[in-house]
Amino acid sequence: MNNILALAIVVIKELYRRKDFYVLFVLTGLLTVLLGSVNLFNDDKIVRYLKEICLLLIWVSCLVIAIVTTARQIPAERENRTIFPLLAKPVSRAQVLLGKFTGCWLTCGLALLIFYLFFGVVSGTREHHWPFLNYFQALWLHWWLLAIVIAMTLLGSLIFAAPSSNSTIIFIIVVGILLLGRHLGKVALQLPEPSQSIVYSGYMAMPHLEFFDVRDLIIHNRDLIAWWAWGMATLYAMAYSAFFLFLAWLAFRKKALN
Amino acid sequence: MPSSYLLLSLLFVASFSLATLLQPLYQSWEGSRTSSTGVINVLFGDSRRMFANHFFVEADIYFHNGYYPSIFDQGKLHESSPMAQTIESGGKHEHDSPRHDDHEKERKSDFMGQPKDWIDRFGRNFYASEHTHLEKNGDEREILPWLRLSAELDPKRVESYTVAAYWLRNRLGKVKEAEQFLREGLRANPQSYEILFELGRVAFENRKDSQTARNLLELALRRWREQQEGNSEPDILLHQRIIGHLVEVEEQAGNWDAAKKYLEELKTYSPAPQEIQKQIDEITQKNTLPSTPQPAPARDDK
Numbered sequence: 001m002n003n004i005l006a007l008a009i010v011v012i013k014e015l016y017r018r019k020d021f022y023v024l025f026v027l028t029g030l031l032t033v034l035l036g037s038v039n040l041f042n043d044d045k046i047v048r049y050l051k052e053i054c055l056l057l058i059w060v061s062c063l064v065i066a067i068v069t070t071a072r073q074i075p076a077e078r079e080n081r082t083i084f085p086l087l088a089k090p091v092s093r094a095q096v097l098l099g100k101f102t103g104c105w106l107t108c109g110l111a112l113l114i115f116y117l118f119f120g121v122v123s124g125t126r127e128h129h130w131p132f133l134n135y136f137q138a139l140w141l142h143w144w145l146l147a148i149v150i151a152m153t154l155l156g157s158l159i160f161a162a163p164s165s166n167s168t169i170i171f172i173i174v175v176g177i178l179l180l181g182r183h184l185g186k187v188a189l190q191l192p193e194p195s196q197s198i199v200y201s202g203y204m205a206m207p208h209l210e211f212f213d214v215r216d217l218i219i220h221n222r223d224l225i226a227w228w229a230w231g232m233a234t235l236y237a238m239a240y241s242a243f244f245l246f247l248a249w250l251a252f253r254k255k256a257l258n
Numbered sequence: 259m260p261s262s263y264l265l266l267s268l269l270f271v272a273s274f275s276l277a278t279l280l281q282p283l284y285q286s287w288e289g290s291r292t293s294s295t296g297v298i299n300v301l302f303g304d305s306r307r308m309f310a311n312h313f314f315v316e317a318d319i320y321f322h323n324g325y326y327p328s329i330f331d332q333g334k335l336h337e338s339s340p341m342a343q344t345i346e347s348g349g350k351h352e353h354d355s356p357r358h359d360d361h362e363k364e365r366k367s368d369f370m371g372q373p374k375d376w377i378d379r380f381g382r383n384f385y386a387s388e389h390t391h392l393e394k395n396g397d398e399r400e401i402l403p404w405l406r407l408s409a410e411l412d413p414k415r416v417e418s419y420t421v422a423a424y425w426l427r428n429r430l431g432k433v434k435e436a437e438q439f440l441r442e443g444l445r446a447n448p449q450s451y452e453i454l455f456e457l458g459r460v461a462f463e464n465r466k467d468s469q470t471a472r473n474l475l476e477l478a479l480r481r482w483r484e485q486q487e488g489n490s491e492p493d494i495l496l497h498q499r500i501i502g503h504l505v506e507v508e509e510q511a512g513n514w515d516a517a518k519k520y521l522e523e524l525k526t527y528s529p530a531p532q533e534i535q536k537q538i539d540e541i542t543q544k545n546t547l548p549s550t551p552q553p554a555p556a557r558d559d560k
Contacts, residue, residue, distance in 0.1 A: 040403050041426060041435040045396070048320060049403040141384075182381055183330040185374055208377055211384050216324040222386055229383035 003091045007099025008106060015069065015107040024061035025114065031057060032122055047126040048219050054122055055215045058115045059142075065111050066146045067170050070104045070153040071163040074252075083257055093252050101154055101245060108146045112139055129221070137225050138214050144237035145212035149174055151244035152207075158251040174209060181210040207240040302411065310412030317404035317421070324386035327369045398429045409443065416450045419443030423456050433464040451485065454478035455500050468507050475504045494527055505537075514545040 015021055032054045040046050074096075077083040086096060116139045124130050153170045160166040180187075184206075188199035211233050214225060302309060319326040370387060373379035392398050402422055409418035419440055426436035437460050443453045455478040462471035479500050486492040501524045508517035518541050525534040 038403075040406055041399075041422075041432060041439070043399050043402070043430070043432070046399050046403055048400040182378075182385075183328060185378060186330050189374065204375075204377070208381065211381055214384050216386050217384070220320075220323040220386060222323065225383055229380065232380070233384070 003089070003095045004099040004102055007086075007091070007096065008103035011069070011073065011100060011103025012107050012110070014103075015065075015111070020065055020068065021111055024064060025111075025118075028054070028057040028061055028115065029118060032118075036122065036126070045126070047123060050126065051119070051123050051219045052215070054119050055218065058112075058119060059213075059215070062108060062112055062115065062142065062146060063149065063171065063174060066104065066108045066149050067153050067167050067174075068163075069107060070100070070150045071157050071167045071170070073100045073104065074154070074157045075163050078257055087257075094249050097154060097245060097249055097252055101150055101241075104150045104154075105143075105147050108150065109143050112143055112146070131218075131221070133224055134218060137230055138218050141212040141214055141225075141230070141233055141237075144234055144241075145209055147241040148207050148209065148237055148244065151241040151248065155244050155248040155251065158248055158255060177206060177209045178213055181206065181208050208236075211236065306411040307415075310408045310415050310418070313404045313408040313411065314415065314418060317401040317408070320401045320404065321392050321398070322386075323390045323392060325389050326386075331369050396430055398425045401425065406439075409439075413443075413446035416443065416447055416452050419447075420452050420456050423460070427460060427464060433460060436460060449481055449485065451478040451481035451500070452496060454481060455496065455503070458500075458503060462503060462507055468511055472504070472507050472511075475500055475507065479504065498524060498527060509541070514541050517541055518545075 032050065035053055036050050074083075077086065077096075083096075087093065091099075116135060120130070120132075120135055149170065152173070153166065156166040156170050157163065160169065181203075184199065184203040188196055188203055191199055216222070217225065299306070315326075368389070370382070373382065392400060402425065405418050405422040408415060409422070412418070419442070423436040423440045423443075426432040426439065437457065440453055440457050440460065444450065444457065447453060454474050458471050458474035458478055461467045461474055465471075479497075482493070482497055482500060486497065501520050505517050505520045505524070508514075508520065518538055521534055521538045521541070525531045525538070528534050
């Protein structure tokens, strides 16, 4: 456990040394403030468009941070040859994977916390309404979505040749699932056999990341998500993260490092 | 050394002279990026109309608090749900129009149907799956940014102006802003009878200025005739509403003959001509009764 935590702390330190987060945060803040200053029919209570744009920027920023940070972890260790002393500590390959995953996930958690704090302040000052529990549910689900994405990216970093190709592929998969995941079942049912069975199997097997995208509920001030559903979604995310981490371990276990 | 300073001065003077020559040409050039519409045109080109449509639909999504059919639900929707009629009618939710009945049907409609599997059932906990509307505390204001954006991207899209003006005027009490936005729309669409009609309503219902209202409504009627008469499917609903308002204006001013003339025209299009005839009879009765007629304001035919 100590080895995993030590590795995780190194990853967290890497985040605050690099400029990715700062750039994305400043950009998000700047765009949100700029759009918030637009005069729309002399009405300063209009807020939902601002919430929508701010949340979109937060989602894009967090996905970029999660995917880019994770994708370079193992390839960088191999390229710099620091993986050999790391494994000679002795730290097992499973611990390296878990350490990298925990570090990236905690890093994203910290970034999310700051982003959502900013979002809460922007929305609260305009709306004079503070639905803390809704924000907590949204942040929590967002964080667990990033756990799945990070586990997928770790697996990708062991399969694909370069971090850039891995990042691009994972980004396309994640955006694809977020946009189409909910509707793939409907599409499958309209197809003839055997396409129907193939697409429907894919629909059942893929990680439904759209469960964790509750932006619409936040933007339109909808009620809280049922706590049982929130808990089940967390378990769902845990299961998929574990599954991808296990696959990554299988790929990493006997991989030649030189 | 002095020769290099001379050369530098010469280059500076040449640049300055060229700038004074080119600046007016650049300002008058149609491709100039100095105006906001120029920037939008350069960035989006003709695709801005597609985006304008997208943002107009976004306003409707906001009106339904995020409960809205996706592109994958549209096929089913067109077969059964009255919500499609609302979308096609430009998202107008007027409670004084027949569309209100559609809206009541729409409330009862459910484009989602029964969940198809456990993923569908479970997933409904995480997005807007209950049909509600923005109808309290002036929340309707939330649709306005998208309508404004839609109008910016496609100034020829008349619905953006009329729908925004409706909500601004009727629900948010922002008559001045509604009128200003409609005037912007009229500048971009000088032939639009829809915008003229809305401006007429602003003048009549909010400003209580019958004279201006009459002029605007008559102009709207003239534009309607120019554009719609002879069409295989004329916009009958708006024609009826223009005439209905003109009748109100004339009745208020005591111009019974003019009111009767409009009612006669309305009768030819109305699905209930007996009701219109009853109204005509009432006016004829009023007209024959000995009374002090209200002074009719001077007619200003534009």
